[in-house]
Amino acid sequence: MQQVRLGQTAISVSALCLGTMTWGIQNTQADGHAQADMAIAAGLNFWDTAEMYPVNPVSAKTVGRTEEIIGSWIAARGGRSRLVLATKVTGAGQPAVRAGAALTGAVLRQAVEGSLKRLHTDYIDLYQLHWPNRDTYHFRDIWAYDPRGPEKAQIEAHMIEILETSADLIAQGKIRYIALSNETVWGASRWLALSEAHGLPRVATIQNEYSLLCRQFDSDWAELSVREDLPLLAFSPLAAGILSGKYVGDVTPEGTRRALNATLSNRITPQVFPATAAYLGVAAHHGLDPCQMALAFCRQRPFQTIPIIGATNLEQLASNIAAAELQLSDEVLADIDAAHRSHPQPY
Numbered sequence: 001m002q003q004v005r006l007g008q009t010a011i012s013v014s015a016l017c018l019g020t021m022t023w024g025i026q027n028t029q030a031d032g033h034a035q036a037d038m039a040i041a042a043g044l045n046f047w048d049t050a051e052m053y054p055v056n057p058v059s060a061k062t063v064g065r066t067e068e069i070i071g072s073w074i075a076a077r078g079g080r081s082r083l084v085l086a087t088k089v090t091g092a093g094q095p096a097v098r099a100g101a102a103l104t105g106a107v108l109r110q111a112v113e114g115s116l117k118r119l120h121t122d123y124i125d126l127y128q129l130h131w132p133n134r135d136t137y138h139f140r141d142i143w144a145y146d147p148r149g150p151e152k153a154q155i156e157a158h159m160i161e162i163l164e165t166s167a168d169l170i171a172q173g174k175i176r177y178i179a180l181s182n183e184t185v186w187g188a189s190r191w192l193a194l195s196e197a198h199g200l201p202r203v204a205t206i207q208n209e210y211s212l213l214c215r216q217f218d219s220d221w222a223e224l225s226v227r228e229d230l231p232l233l234a235f236s237p238l239a240a241g242i243l244s245g246k247y248v249g250d251v252t253p254e255g256t257r258r259a260l261n262a263t264l265s266n267r268i269t270p271q272v273f274p275a276t277a278a279y280l281g282v283a284a285h286h287g288l289d290p291c292q293m294a295l296a297f298c299r300q301r302p303f304q305t306i307p308i309i310g311a312t313n314l315e316q317l318a319s320n321i322a323a324a325e326l327q328l329s330d331e332v333l334a335d336i337d338a339a340h341r342s343h344p345q346p347y
Helices: 029-041 065-077 105-119 152-171 185-198 220-227 272-285 290-299 314-325 330-342
Strands: 003-005 012-014 017-019 046-048 084-089 124-129 175-181 206-209 232-235 305-309
Touching: 017 029, 029 065, 029 314, 065 105, 084 105, 105 124, 105 152, 124 152, 152 175, 152 185, 175 185, 185 220, 206 220, 272 290, 272 330, 290 305, 290 314, 290 330, 305 314
Parallel strands: 017 046, 017 305, 046 084, 084 124, 124 175, 175 206, 206 232, 232 305
Antiparallel strands: 003 012
16 A cells, blocks of 8 residues: 655655544454454554544443554554554543543643553554644534634643643653644644744644545645645545445444434434435446545545545455545546535535
């Protein structure tokens, strides 16, 4: 699989990233190990997880289980150096993790130590802030987004605290790079400016939702990503499986994520099925697998994008991995553009 330089870091990673958030609920440890074996055999060396995983639902009983499954694979197979591991510290308000405590420097240190233990490793390549302490428009909150909240000085003091703690953790060799997730353009610009002004670690990447059905990244975020060389790690590039077509007709197949989460975290709307049908039509017209088309689209954006692929079985994973070799033609991209103009924001 093609390897790409990750922004301004010294890390090279696979063109796709393996998502693991189903390991521990929808997937057993044996399933997770099988997916890990397939991924590493295909050259997919970039893996993403989080301390709060697995999801659907997030539960205090299962928090950390996904990292434990990855750690058990590393302990059994060895070869930590083959992997680029990304994980995340949970943000404020998640009751299953530290009773919803806000992110602080002390919390960051505590979370890193927990992840290192569960992952059976002594360093994390990319350590991401899962979401900011303040409100943002992510997770379908755009419809009621209110940017008012903490004062700017308070936000920036928090950012400096986190960057200073990150500098210590990097100096200790416990993490290599700090990164963002579910952040805003303004927020990312402040992280970058403060790191430069104070000689602190520079955030390396941004992990936000991005797919044919969720394209908030295409405007101001896209410019910031290009100008600041801040790659997008695109989560839910198949829109939680919607773009596969398996929910067309508003059905819920047994064993799918929708069987555990009926609205797919509010992605199921009256508008989503016509939009999905349009993209399925593009794929059918050009003889393409719709999931592979959706992943290839992400990879061909004018800003560096690495889609995070997840799967609940090996057949799905093999098909998604094959998308790394697909290059969409200008004709396909034009048809995708037409579908997007007709269905601009379905959820």
